[in-house]
Amino acid sequence: MIETDIATPLASNINANSEPSMTQRKLTASATVAQACRQAVAELENWSLWAYRSTTGEEWDAQPACFITDYLLAVQCFAFAVYIWLFAATDKGELAWYLMYFMALGISAALGGLLHHVAYEAMRDIAHKQEKHLVKTARIFGVNLSRTTVDHMIDALWRVVLACCILTNFALLSLAASRHLPVYWANSIIALAAVVYAVLVVWASVSMHSVFLFAGFMPVMVFGPIACFMTWNWEWSQSSNELLxxxxxxxxGLIQGLVWAPSKDKFNHNALSHVFLSMAATLMLIHFKLACAHTAMTMWQAQGPDAIY
Incomplete structure (x- = not known):
């Protein structure tokens, strides 16, 4: 009995001393798990520089140079469209394709810039307030939105961007067909291309895969140069400008496809691609002016000076 009485207080003392250590170990383990979770989220959100990763794991470019060049390209294309509309060419058929090209490219650049800007705002907010918001919300242009809403915004913008990019390729192909082919063959090719590109627009809007940018791009790159060489005129530089x-x-397109850029941290492949698209748009405007001058000169030679007034 004496041994039992002595053992009982000793056992209770041992249990009393062991309980705090068990609780402390649990708290330490919980803190370690929480810290590991925060580190995992940090790695998830910042695994790539200037990139916003959605809740589904999709990565979106969030570099400032990307949306700045997109916005500048949009302003340029809209200005060119207004200029063409105000100073319309005598050939109304070609005018429609020029307007379609610049408007579609301008809308694509404007919404693409907004997409990358939204991704930038979300990435910046999550990086600064990660422990408070974790991955649930993001502050976009001063408004707190759920990550799901942000992802839906980006997806919707990307669908429209894909559709407008495909439309620019259709306009460029139709312009080449109407210029270099007889009316019957030009209308037939344009009608067939309209059906094919409409299917591409629907398919791209559903899948949202960037491969459709190249799917709509390749027919133009094949048909356009072939049509230029078939109707090459060494006395006039119109075809050579079109080839440019x-x-x-x-x-x-190759820069985007190969993901090449001189500086991925400050001026990545998307921003560099926008520069080349801007140069192509400038040459399109020059091509439009040369086409107007060539049409006026042809009419003057055929019917006399009064034909162009």
Whole structure:
């Protein structure tokens, strides 16, 4: 009995001393798990420089140079469209394709810039307030939005951007067909291209895969240069200027496809591609002016000076 009485207080003392250590170990383990979770989220959000990763794991470019060049390209294209509309060419058919090209490219650049800007705002907010918000919310242009809402915004913008990019390729192909082919063959090719590109727009809007940018791009790169060489005129530089447009668009597409840039941290492949698209748009405007001058000169030679007034 004496041994039992002595053992009982000793056992209770041992249990009393062991309980705080067990609780402390649990708290330490919980803190370690929480810290590991925060580190995992930090790695998830910042695994790539200037990139916003959505809740589904999709990465979106968030570099400032990307949306700045997109906005500048949009302003340029809209200005060119207004200029063409105010100083319309005598050939109304070609005018429509020029307007479609500049408007579609301008809308694509404007919404693409907004997409990258939203991704930048979300990435910046999550990086600064990660422990408070974790991955649930993001502050976009001063408004707190859920990550799901931000992702839906980006997805919707990307669908429209894909559709407008495909529309620019259709306009460029239709312009080449209407200029270099007889009316019957031009209308037939344009009608067939309209069906094919409409299917591409729907398919791209559903899948949202960037491969459709190149799927709509390749027919233009094949048909356009072939049509130029078939109707080559050494006495007039119109065809050579058109080939320059195709060449610049091809370089821009290769830069995006190969993900190449001189500085991925400050001026990545998307921003560099926008520069080449801007150069191609400038050459398109020059091509438009040369086409107007060539049409006026042809009419003057055929019917006399009064034909152009």
């Amino acid at each position: 447009v195709y060449s610049l668009k091809l370089v821009g």
